[in-house]
Amino acid sequence: MAVATATPLVALAGNPNAGKSALFNRLTGGRARVANYPGLTVEREEGRVTLPVGGEIRLLDVPGTYSLAARSEDERIALLAVAGLPPLEVPDAVIVVVDGTQLARHLYLALQIIELDLPVVVAVNFADDLAKEGMELHSVELERHLGVPVIAISALSGQGMDELKRLVERVLAEPDSARPGPRWVAQDPTLLGWIDEVGRCVPEAWHRNNERRRRALALWAVLSLEPDDELHDVPADLRLAALSAHAAARAANRTLDEEIVRGRYDWIDQRADRFLRQRGQPRVSRSDQADRWLLHPALGFLLFAGLMVVVFQSLFTWADPMIGAIEVSFAWIGARVQELLPAGFLTDLLVEGVIAGVGGVLVFLPQILLLFFFIGLMEDTGYMARVAFIMDRLMRSVGLHGRAFVPMLSAYACAVPAVLSTRTMERQRDRFLTMMVLPLMTCSARLPVYGLLIAAFAAPNSEGSLTQGLLLVGMYVFGTVVALLAAAVLGRTVLKGKRVPLLLQMPPYRRPHLATVWRRMVLRAGIFVKQAGTVILLCSIGMWALLTFPKAERSPELTSAMAQVEAQLAAAPTPELEQQLVDLESSAAGEHLRNSYAGRFGRLLEPVIEPLGFDWKIGVGLVGAFAAREVFVSTMAVVYNVEAEADEENATLRERIREASWPDGRRVFTPLVCLSLMVFFALACQCMSTLAAVKRETNSWRWPAFLFVYNGALAWIASFAVFQGGRLLGFE
Amino acid sequence: MTYLGDILTGATCRLVDLGGEAGFRRRLLELGLVPGTSLRVVRRVPVGGLLELEVRRCRLTLRTSEAALVQVEPT
Numbered sequence: 001m002a003v004a005t006a007t008p009l010v011a012l013a014g015n016p017n018a019g020k021s022a023l024f025n026r027l028t029g030g031r032a033r034v035a036n037y038p039g040l041t042v043e044r045e046e047g048r049v050t051l052p053v054g055g056e057i058r059l060l061d062v063p064g065t066y067s068l069a070a071r072s073e074d075e076r077i078a079l080l081a082v083a084g085l086p087p088l089e090v091p092d093a094v095i096v097v098v099d100g101t102q103l104a105r106h107l108y109l110a111l112q113i114i115e116l117d118l119p120v121v122v123a124v125n126f127a128d129d130l131a132k133e134g135m136e137l138h139s140v141e142l143e144r145h146l147g148v149p150v151i152a153i154s155a156l157s158g159q160g161m162d163e164l165k166r167l168v169e170r171v172l173a174e175p176d177s178a179r180p181g182p183r184w185v186a187q188d189p190t191l192l193g194w195i196d197e198v199g200r201c202v203p204e205a206w207h208r209n210n211e212r213r214r215r216a217l218a219l220w221a222v223l224s225l226e227p228d229d230e231l232h233d234v235p236a237d238l239r240l241a242a243l244s245a246h247a248a249a250r251a252a253n254r255t256l257d258e259e260i261v262r263g264r265y266d267w268i269d270q271r272a273d274r275f276l277r278q279r280g281q282p283r284v285s286r287s288d289q290a291d292r293w294l295l296h297p298a299l300g301f302l303l304f305a306g307l308m309v310v311v312f313q314s315l316f317t318w319a320d321p322m323i324g325a326i327e328v329s330f331a332w333i334g335a336r337v338q339e340l341l342p343a344g345f346l347t348d349l350l351v352e353g354v355i356a357g358v359g360g361v362l363v364f365l366p367q368i369l370l371l372f373f374f375i376g377l378m379e380d381t382g383y384m385a386r387v388a389f390i391m392d393r394l395m396r397s398v399g400l401h402g403r404a405f406v407p408m409l410s411a412y413a414c415a416v417p418a419v420l421s422t423r424t425m426e427r428q429r430d431r432f433l434t435m436m437v438l439p440l441m442t443c444s445a446r447l448p449v450y451g452l453l454i455a456a457f458a459a460p461n462s463e464g465s466l467t468q469g470l471l472l473v474g475m476y477v478f479g480t481v482v483a484l485l486a487a488a489v490l491g492r493t494v495l496k497g498k499r500v501p502l503l504l505q506m507p508p509y510r511r512p513h514l515a516t517v518w519r520r521m522v523l524r525a526g527i528f529v530k531q532a533g534t535v536i537l538l539c540s541i542g543m544w545a546l547l548t549f550p551k552a553e554r555s556p557e558l559t560s561a562m563a564q565v566e567a568q569l570a571a572a573p574t575p576e577l578e579q580q581l582v583d584l585e586s587s588a589a590g591e592h593l594r595n596s597y598a599g600r601f602g603r604l605l606e607p608v609i610e611p612l613g614f615d616w617k618i619g620v621g622l623v624g625a626f627a628a629r630e631v632f633v634s635t636m637a638v639v640y641n642v643e644a645e646a647d648e649e650n651a652t653l654r655e656r657i658r659e660a661s662w663p664d665g666r667r668v669f670t671p672l673v674c675l676s677l678m679v680f681f682a683l684a685c686q687c688m689s690t691l692a693a694v695k696r697e698t699n700s701w702r703w704p705a706f707l708f709v710y711n712g713a714l715a716w717i718a719s720f721a722v723f724q725g726g727r728l729l730g731f732e
Numbered sequence: 733m734t735y736l737g738d739i740l741t742g743a744t745c746r747l748v749d750l751g752g753e754a755g756f757r758r759r760l761l762e763l764g765l766v767p768g769t770s771l772r773v774v775r776r777v778p779v780g781g782l783l784e785l786e787v788r789r790c791r792l793t794l795r796t797s798e799a800a801l802v803q804v805e806p807t
Contacts, residue, residue: 067762071755104788105764224763227755257754261761265769272788288774295777295784389793393781501756501798503763506784506791 007048008172009089010057013082014097014114015106016064017507019125022155022516023097024061025703027165030519032061034527038087041428041699042077051169052162060091066105066505068112069223071254072230073670074428079220083116083213093119093171094176095164100124100137100152101508104265104272110146111183111264115216119171119178119452120148121163129154129508134279141274142574147180184267190252191259194245198222201241222246223257227499287382287508295386304390308409311374315367315413316444322366330359336526348548349541351403357540360628361533364416364689365525371410371417372524375424376517378406382507384424392502398484400437402502408434408483411441412476416532419693420524429497435694436490436707439685440483442476445576445629449681450475452633452648456657457671479682482714494706528693534690543627543688546598558588582643590641598623599639612680613673615662625686632681670732676723684715736771736783736802744807751757751801760802764788779807 012027014020024032027049037044045061062081068077084090096113109423114120122142130137143150149167153160171178186192197255199207199218207214225234225242229352249256294300341347378384388402395402403425410416418438422431455466478608491497554562562584569577593599594617602620609619617639624635633653640656660668685691691704698704737747747769750757764787765771774784774791781796 069762071760105790108764156743223758229755249769257758258761258766261758262766262768265766269788272733291775295775299775300777389777389782389784392795498755501752501759502782502795503798504761504793505763506793508791541737 009060010049010168011060011062011082011091011094012097013062013078013094014064014110014125015066015099015102015109015505016174017073017153017385017483017505018064018097018099018106020061020064020097021520022380022513023095023125023153024059025513025516025519026155026158026161028059030515032523034523036699037080040073040077041431041697042074044081046130048270049165051165053169055169055172057092057168066109067223068109071226073232074232074426076224076231082113084204090208091118093121093168093175094266095121095123097155099124099507100126100130100276101135102134102505103137103276103504104268107146107268108264111267112216114146114148114180115182115212117179117181117210117212117216119175121164121167121171121178122146122150123148123160124152125155126510127159128154129510130276132223133285136277136279138277139484141271146183147273148178152579153373156511156687167292180299182216183522184263186263188259190256191238191256194248194256195219195222198241198245201229201235203235203238209500219260223260233705241409243674255529261724264515269460280458290509291386294373294383295389300386301392304387305686308406311371311406312409312412314370314374315410315417317504319366319370319413323363326359326363326366330355330362334359346494349544349589352548353541356544357537360540360689361529361536364414364528366419367410367414368420368525368528369521371421372521373517375406375421376520377512379424380512380517382509382606385504388502389506394604398488400434400487401425401427404430404434407438408441411438411443414443414445415439415441415687415690416693419686419690419697420528422697427497427500429495432698432703433487433491433495433497434622435697436495436710437483437487439687439690439707439711440479440486440683441685442479442682445630445687446475446681448627448630448648452636452653452676453642453669453678455648455654456669457674475678475682482683482718486714488578527696529575530731532689532692532696535690535695539688539692540627540676543598543624544602546626547593550595552592552595554588555591555669558584558591562588563683579732583641586638586643587641589644593620593635593638608716611724612716613658613670613676614680615668617660618668618677622680622686625681626688628689629681629686632686638709672723672726672731675726676719679722680715682715683711683718685711734806736773736785736799736804739771739773739804741773741776744770745804746770746807747802748782748805749803751803752798756798756801760794763792764790765792765802766793770777771804 012020012024024047032045032047034043034045036042042063047059049057049059063077065075065078068079068082070079080084080088082091082094094113096110098110110122124137127137137152139150139152149171151160151167152166153164162591186195190476195215195218198221199214202214203219206217210622212338213624221238221242222245224231224238228245244554246256266690294303334355337355338347338351378387384403391405395404407421410421415438419435422434425431425434450472454471565581565584566579569581599620601623603616605619606616620639621632621636625632633648634644634646636657637650637653638644640653640660642650642653642656646653657669662668685708691708694704694707695701736752737802747767749767750760750765772786774786776783782793783796783799784791784793
C-alpha cells in the first residue's frame, strides 16, 4: 500500500516527444533513482526537486503516452502512476507537459488527467519554437478554459523553470485551486447512464470515494477494456460492465468510445483558436523541408544507411582504444596487487577473479556509452521516429519492430549494448523478440574464433586468400539469416503478439539537449554496471574457479624437468634454455587446466559433442568460451600447452591445432570440424554477459534461460547437420 | 466511397468513418482522427508503405494498408 511520506510526490506526465525527459532533467538536475515498476519491465525514475520557498518534492517521470487508455500492462503504467492506483502512491499533483507546436493533440491527455481530480499544472513546452513559427500562445485563455495553472516553458533553454516550480508550490499549498473538475462532461443522459453504470464497478481502492475520479476511471475502462485486451489486473466485473456498456450502445446504434473521444476533442477544437493564434502567413516548416530529403524514398534510405555506417563504425572501431585502455589498466592493477600481496589463494581470487571480473564488466562501457550517445541524439532530434518509418516494411516482414534495426545492427559489434538499446521500443513483446535474436548476429568476439579456425584448416601461408575472406563473409550472412528466421518463427510462436497498427506521432526536428543525452548515457551505463555487472562479476569469478580448481600437484616428470632446466639456466643462461622453460611452464598450465573442473566438464561433454566432430579439448574450450567467446582462443592455447597470451595469429597455436589428433591418430581439426565448430559458435549463446544483460532487461531468469537453451539446441542441431551431412557427402 | 489511401499527396479530406478492429479504431480516435475532422496527406513513403498526415496541425503516420480502412470524403 502507498505510504504517506512528508515529501510530496509530483508526477510528470506527457506525450512521447513532448520534451518530458529534458524537463525532468532540468528540474531534478539530472539526479534520479531508477527501479522497475513492481513485476514489470518498465522503469520508474524518481528525482528530488527543491522548490523556491525551500520545500522539496519527489518528481516521478511517468512513461510518455498520448492517452491514459491502455491495452497492455505496460501501457497501463501511465494510468497507475498518474492516478496512483494500488499498489502505487497517489501523487499530490501532476505536471502535464504538452508540446506547444502540437497543442491540440497533447491537450487530450491533459483533459484526461484533469478528469482524475488531481491538482494539475500544465507546462507548454517548446514555447520558443512556437514564436519562430509565427504562433502566439495565449496562456491566460488556456488557463481560464482548463481551470488549472498554465506556464509556457522551454526545457531546452531553461525558460520558465522557476515559474513552473512556483506554480507547483502554489498548487501543493492550495490543491483545490487546480482541481476544476472535468472539462468535458457527457451531456446526453443515456451516455451518462452508460458511463455511470460502469462507474459502479470501479473498485473503491481505485476511486477512493471521489465521484469525479470514479467517473474518470469509468471512462478509462470504457476506452481500454476489450474482450481480448492484455490487461491482467482489472476486476472481472469492471470488464464485464465496460463490455455491456459497449453492447448497449451498439444496440442503440451508437459508438461509445467515439462519442467520448469526440466529446473531448470537440471541447479542444472549439477553443483551439483562442489558445494559439497564427500571426502572419504560415510557412513550410523547417521539419518539412528536412523531411523532403530525410524521408525521400531513395535519398532518405541512403542517408539512413550512411548514419548507420557511422554508428557501426564507432562501435566496431572507435570504441577499441577505450576498450584496450580499460584492459591494460586492469591488467596493470592486477599485476601491482599481485606484487604487493603474498602469493596464495586470496591473492589469486582477488587478481584473477575479482579484478579481472570488474575489468570484464567495465570493458563494455565504451560501446554502451557510444551506442546510447547515438540513440540519444536520434531520439532527441526526432529522427528516431523516422527510423521506424524508413525501416518498417523490411523489419515487419520478419515480425520485428522498425526500431529493432538499430539494436540488430549494433549486435554486429556486441550483443550487450544492443540488448540494452532494445529499450527504445515501447512494447514489451517487441523488445523481448529482438533480445531473443540479437545474440545470433555475428558479434566481434566471434572474429578471433573464426580467425583461428579458418587458419587451422587453410593451407599454411594462404592467409588473406579469397576463400578465407568469403568464408568469413559467409559466417556473417549465416548468422544474420538465422537471426531473421528465428525472429519470424519466435514471433509466430513463443512471442506471438497481435499485429499492432503502426501509428506514430511525427515530432518536428529539434536541437538535441546534450545534457539530457549525456544523462541518459550515464544512467544506462550505471544501471548496466550495477545490475548486469554484478551478475557478470559473479559468473566470471565462477568461471575462474572452474578453470583453476582443483589445485593439483605437478606431475613428477614435469617438476624434475623444470628443476633441471632452472639449474642449467642458473649456471649458464641461453635463449634456448629460457624458451625450454617457457614451454615447460606452458605444459604445466595445460596439465593444470586439463585436470581442472572445467577440464573435467569438457571431458564429460565429449559424448554430447562427439557427433559434432569435437573432442574433449574443444569441449574445454567451449566451457571457457562461456565467459566470452574470444576466451575460446586463449583456452585452446592453454589446453594445447601454448602460452596463455597467444592470440589467433599465434603461429605455434595454429600449428598445434593443425596437428591435433584423436587417440587413433585421425586429425581433429579437419576442414569439416572447423566448419562445424564455426557454425556452433555462430549460433550458441556462449556469452554470460549477454545472458546477464537479458536478465536485467527482462527482469526474469526465464528469458535468458530460454535464450541459452534454444540457441544451444539450434547450434547443436546445425553443427550436427554440417558434420554428419558433410561426412555422408564424403567431405572430411 | 473514398478511402484515405486514395487521397493524393498534398490534398485535404474529411474523415467519414473508421474501419478495422476496435483497438485500432480507438487508437486512431484518441490521436485525433474523429469522424468529421479534416486531414491533409503530407507525404507518402512508397518504400515503407507509409502515409504521413496532418491533423489539427499535428503530424501522424500510418501504414498504407491501414489507411485503406479509413473512409474519407475529399474536400
